[in-house]
Amino acid sequence: MTNILIVDDDINILKLVSIHLSKLGYHVFEAKDGLEALKIFNKETCHLAVIDVMMPFMDGYTLTKELRKQSDIPVILLTAKNQIEDKEQGFQSGTDDYLVKPFEPRELSFRIEALLRRYNQHSNEAVVRIGNTTINTKSYEVQIGDRMILLPLKEFELLYFLASRPMQVFSRSNLIEHIWGLEYEGNERTVDVHVKRLRERFSKLTNDFQIKTVRGVGYSLEVING
Template sequence: MANILIVDDDVNVLTFLTIHLSEQGYTVYQAKEGIEALKILNKEVCDLAVVDVMMPFMDGYTLTEKIRSQFNIPIILLTAKSQIEDKEHGFRAGTDDYLVKPFEPKELSFRIKALLRRYDHKTDESILRIGSTMINKQSYEVTIGNRTILLPLKEFELLYFLMSKPMQVFTRDHLIEHIWGLDYEGDERTVDVHIKRLRERFSKLTDDFQIKTVRGVGYSLEAKRQ
């Protein structure tokens, strides 16, 4: 099931929605204000955000704009107002949907499911995610939280291949054939060198994954258990 971020300064609303959504199988993250919400989004992979408009320090419109500029996830705004100006403000900020308080929790569930289906259809198979790490084969970028890393071509292709098949063990010959091609004239040490470089680059940046050496066989990428 999907991971849902709920942002509301009302503890009662947070508790009520968390119970309701958890019962449906969603994993729910809670934030009482915008800064806390952005910290969660930079650490955890969330599939949708439910954001209250009226919050201290950073209102829901501003938070929506910030989420939209950094993350490709659907957003539902919650508000106590139903004026057309407020709805216009919300959609200009980048929200996907709008729900006026008080509302039936079932209605929120329907809207969440509809948005997740819509965004799932948009999901690009060239994008892989493990934890807060995302790798995009179209742009050849690796993103960890709000940090973007550009890798040399073969390092990128090797990392992408391993991330696309986590927990599977690949021999050096298999990796050479897939990444460098059948006509490659180098030796197995090429794989070892590229694996070493990837480990050096990412070991200090994230613990979302590790590239393990399987002695006598080859390599495997292991994702961190959530």
């Protein structure tokens, strides 16, 4: 059974979403704030999280960042805010999707199904190997020699996408479309932020590859020791 963690300080929304998802066959864990959510997350196996942004003690952005330190499960942020800046902050904190209140429970369930389907598709794809580097889409792990590295989901997806198409140049808008989806309304600078993080992580760990900036176009992964 798929376990979904719902986090919202509005009891009415919490119960509404919980009842709707339970009827669809999901097992739901409920939390009224970020601290309670972390306690549940550390005790139970959760396959997806639906998180409200505005909460006491720990807001949804912070909670998402905390979850990203431990796991790459899909995250959907719920918020009353509809500003581009807020959405950008949400995606940069590591969320996979963003739903503005008020919303129809059916729309939330559609988005949940789409995210879970996307994750399952990734888990069935092949392993990518570049020199001593292995990118495993079943475990969402990157292995360099004997060292295992866990990445936030979007960093992993970006690395995998580029590594599975070495030497091919992609524009920022193209990468946004493939990694963040057509509905993403944030700034293309998000791509730059994620590329910077990947470079910082791997520049000291391996010489197997480099993510090159193609001036005026975008990015390409160059195989050095393939």
